[in-house]
Amino acid sequence: MASAKKSDVNLENAMVMADPALADWLVAAPLILGFIFGAICLMQRKNVLLQTRIALFGLLLMLIADIGLFINVWQNGTVVMTMGRWLPPFGITFAADMLGATFALVAGIVGLAGGIYALSDVDSTSRRYGFYPFLLLMLAGVTTAFLTGDIFNLYVWFEVLLISSFGLIVLGSERRQLDGAIKYAFLNLVATTLFLIGVAYLYGVFGTLNMADIARKAPALQEAEGPHFAIAIMFLFAFAMKAAAFPLNAWLPASYHTPRIAVSAVFAGLLTKVGVYALLRIFLTMFPADRDELGAVIAIIAALTMLVGALGALAQTDIRRVLGYLVISGIGLMLAGLALGSETGISGSIFYAAHSMIVMTALYLLAGIIGRLMGTFDLHKAGGLYQASPWLGALCLVLAFSVSGLPPFSGLWPKVLLVKGSIDVGAWWLAAAIIVSGFLTTIAMVRVFSFSFWRTRAEGLVEIGPISREGRIKLYAALGLTALTVIAGVYPEPFIQVSDRVAFELTHPQTYIDAVFGGNQEGGGQ
Amino acid sequence: MRTLIFRTVAPYFTSLMLIYSVFVLLRGHNEPGGGFIGGLIAASALAIYGVACGVSPVRRAIRFHPMAIAGFGLFMAAIAGVMSIFVDVPFLTGLWIYPKVFGVELKLSTTLIFDIGVYLVVLGSITSTALALEERERD
Amino acid sequence: MEVAIAILTGVFFLVSIYLILSRHIIRVLLGVAMLGNGVNLTIFTAGRITREIPPIIGDDATVPLEGIANPLPQALVLTAIVIAFSFFAFLLVLVFRTYQELGTDDTAEMRDAEPEGEASPPLGY
Numbered sequence A: 001m002a003s004a005k006k007s008d009v010n011l012e013n014a015m016v017m018a019d020p021a022l023a024d025w026l027v028a029a030p031l032i033l034g035f036i037f038g039a040i041c042l043m044q045r046k047n048v049l050l051q052t053r054i055a056l057f058g059l060l061l062m063l064i065a066d067i068g069l070f071i072n073v074w075q076n077g078t079v080v081m082t083m084g085r086w087l088p089p090f091g092i093t094f095a096a097d098m099l100g101a102t103f104a105l106v107a108g109i110v111g112l113a114g115g116i117y118a119l120s121d122v123d124s125t126s127r128r129y130g131f132y133p134f135l136l137l138m139l140a141g142v143t144t145a146f147l148t149g150d151i152f153n154l155y156v157w158f159e160v161l162l163i164s165s166f167g168l169i170v171l172g173s174e175r176r177q178l179d180g181a182i183k184y185a186f187l188n189l190v191a192t193t194l195f196l197i198g199v200a201y202l203y204g205v206f207g208t209l210n211m212a213d214i215a216r217k218a219p220a221l222q223e224a225e226g227p228h229f230a231i232a233i234m235f236l237f238a239f240a241m242k243a244a245a246f247p248l249n250a251w252l253p254a255s256y257h258t259p260r261i262a263v264s265a266v267f268a269g270l271l272t273k274v275g276v277y278a279l280l281r282i283f284l285t286m287f288p289a290d291r292d293e294l295g296a297v298i299a300i301i302a303a304l305t306m307l308v309g310a311l312g313a314l315a316q317t318d319i320r321r322v323l324g325y326l327v328i329s330g331i332g333l334m335l336a337g338l339a340l341g342s343e344t345g346i347s348g349s350i351f352y353a354a355h356s357m358i359v360m361t362a363l364y365l366l367a368g369i370i371g372r373l374m375g376t377f378d379l380h381k382a383g384g385l386y387q388a389s390p391w392l393g394a395l396c397l398v399l400a401f402s403v404s405g406l407p408p409f410s411g412l413w414p415k416v417l418l419v420k421g422s423i424d425v426g427a428w429w430l431a432a433a434i435i436v437s438g439f440l441t442t443i444a445m446v447r448v449f450s451f452s453f454w455r456t457r458a459e460g461l462v463e464i465g466p467i468s469r470e471g472r473i474k475l476y477a478a479l480g481l482t483a484l485t486v487i488a489g490v491y492p493e494p495f496i497q498v499s500d501r502v503a504f505e506l507t508h509p510q511t512y513i514d515a516v517f518g519g520n521q522e523g524g525g526q
Numbered sequence B: 001m002r003t004l005i006f007r008t009v010a011p012y013f014t015s016l017m018l019i020y021s022v023f024v025l026l027r028g029h030n031e032p033g034g035g036f037i038g039g040l041i042a043a044s045a046l047a048i049y050g051v052a053c054g055v056s057p058v059r060r061a062i063r064f065h066p067m068a069i070a071g072f073g074l075f076m077a078a079i080a081g082v083m084s085i086f087v088d089v090p091f092l093t094g095l096w097i098y099p100k101v102f103g104v105e106l107k108l109s110t111t112l113i114f115d116i117g118v119y120l121v122v123l124g125s126i127t128s129t130a131l132a133l134e135e136r137e138r139d
Numbered sequence C: 001m002e003v004a005i006a007i008l009t010g011v012f013f014l015v016s017i018y019l020i021l022s023r024h025i026i027r028v029l030l031g032v033a034m035l036g037n038g039v040n041l042t043i044f045t046a047g048r049i050t051r052e053i054p055p056i057i058g059d060d061a062t063v064p065l066e067g068i069a070n071p072l073p074q075a076l077v078l079t080a081i082v083i084a085f086s087f088f089a090f091l092l093v094l095v096f097r098t099y100q101e102l103g104t105d106d107t108a109e110m111r112d113a114e115p116e117g118e119a120s121p122p123l124g125y
Helices: A022-043 A048-076 A098-121 A126-127 A131-149 A151-169 A176-208 A213-221 A227-240 A249-256 A261-286 A289-313 A317-341 A343-374 A390-404 A413-426 A428-454 A470-492 A493-507 A510-517 B004-027 B035-053 B055-062 B066-086 B112-137 C004-020 C025-046 C071-103
Strands: A079-082 A094-098
Touching: A022 A048, A022 A079, A022 A094, A022 A131, A022 A176, A022 B066, A048 A079, A048 A098, A048 A131, A048 B035, A094 A098, A094 A131, A094 A510, A098 A131, A098 A261, A098 A343, A098 A470, A098 A493, A126 A131, A131 A151, A131 A261, A151 A176, A151 A261, A176 A227, A176 A249, A176 C025, A176 C071, A213 A261, A213 A289, A213 B035, A227 A261, A227 A289, A249 A317, A261 A289, A261 A317, A261 A343, A261 A493, A261 B112, A289 A317, A289 A428, A317 A343, A317 A413, A317 A428, A317 C004, A343 A390, A343 A413, A343 A470, A343 A493, A390 A428, A390 A470, A413 A428, A413 A470, A413 A493, A413 B035, A413 C004, A470 B112, A470 C025, A510 C025, B004 B035, B035 B055, B035 B112, B055 B112, C025 C071
Parallel strands: none
Antiparallel strands: A079 A094
């Protein structure tokens, strides 16, 4: 405790004496904003209207903070802030490099879109039971998980986002939801507990929890084989489960179609990607040598994940469950880049992750709109939408092409990078898996499109009305996200620049380490 | 569970536990104790009251919805962290002041505000869980 | 001492994995709670067990004494306990609620989200 009475102690050995720049606060801003606005919403639980306004304002501010952070990191490199002035590695460090800042920015967009969509999707009872507070807290958890530089702190944020997501998934408490929530909750909790076991061993071996410090010490301990490799496998297992990679994907299709569509959409956009982020951070920044050894295993997991996801999507009748499997398929593509480990591959992974966050959210939102119009999510009963709303059909087709990786939308470029990366190292089978899974995805999505839009509406079902006035809000949320995927597809140059830079930073972790420790390389070896 | 003896004793018991919880909270300033454990004691006090006299008297007694209390706690904790922005130190740095009140020096800090926030968060969330469970038992 | 605690941790993991493999949710819940305790012991052991001196700096000193216990695992364990506790409370409510609603705690019978014998998707129209 920085007591004024003990001024005889030389604080410079233990504390950061430099004043943080105001811009450094941007690292902590998503956390602070999410918590403050979430707390205000919790206090306003009776006043639904006011709560909604406050929440949307909060989401907007979080997005602005994310944009500010992104620009700052782009211009000035990694932004670091150490909590409570304790010198790293003793204090908890928040460190935003390009990877964290990019993911945080996309998460902010997804969160805002989900919040806007929920305006007309989530009824006031569910809002009173805490839709917006949980959304804000979950977004704060997700964003801060991207930005923290301390592995135990990462665990804490995993738990924060997990418990808020529990709150979201049970909103409404239908039978189906409770069933889905049980499976979601238990399997995710086991996954984070496995992560914690990994952290315990990590601490036992390294004596530190700061990611940069671990990255610094890892090469020296590499020769000492033993627990090091076991820890890496433990993390791979835990985060593959969080990311719903094959064969640990069972929880995702069992639960993602049960909650409110707005909830499914933000889940699809955010949660599994935190697992992917953690894998990238651990295997590229902290244990690059272990990644080299596990590369083949990760590649097999990646190929199987994308194929199983796409095949699963083909076998579903419920539109939302089709999308659930497509989320899994996308995870496979992100892991493919990690498996390759080359800058091209990682760049493809990053771009694909950002693309997938946006497009999967948009698809769920669209599914919500067409499900509401048709009164069902069942493909057997779907049909007749084209007559009611041709523009909606165009929107659906754009998103279907985008998720399948067809030009001219954003799914194409990351897949090009990934295929190129695979062929560069001679992994033709990985490239084949990417292309085949894209093909299967196209079939699954075009089937959804043709059954719900082109087929004539079956006899005896209610006529499809036009989109209601408040239903338009939903459409705007979906449209905004779709616009992003079109822009990134038509004009990919800046997006590829960003993902290339992320990949460069990830393959050269020294910049990250230097940023965290500043000039103080000797600081605090234990 | 709702025996006469228990119902008579429970209010006194609850108030004693609540006072003790505040004591534990403030003691955490320098000695073992603190917001989390204090909040747990307070939540169990309310849970006992709920078991003895039913859930709705508890809800009436605490006036605010438990989740709103938790929200206020969260707000306090977040604000306590942000205060350091005004003195140019990083997020969550403990700030201390030593005002003299009636000749006694008080050590006040943002850490204490944070701890009170934790106390309220724990009190609110655990109480709401406990009340939810107790309510269902009677259905 | 480490060996004894390592064995104890092993027993914790053994019991919890056995429970988690059960089909009944309530046993899984108990297993998860046990797992949390096992992990806490792991963290504790990973920080090396010393029982010499509490890690408190006296008023007259500026650095801790030699051979103090490692305070960091204790902080980590405390955090982990708090999190595990709140999760246990939440899951208890969820499990109880599900049991009331679905009338079963057997995961094999909980097929509301994924109904058995679902028709395959339409192959043509």
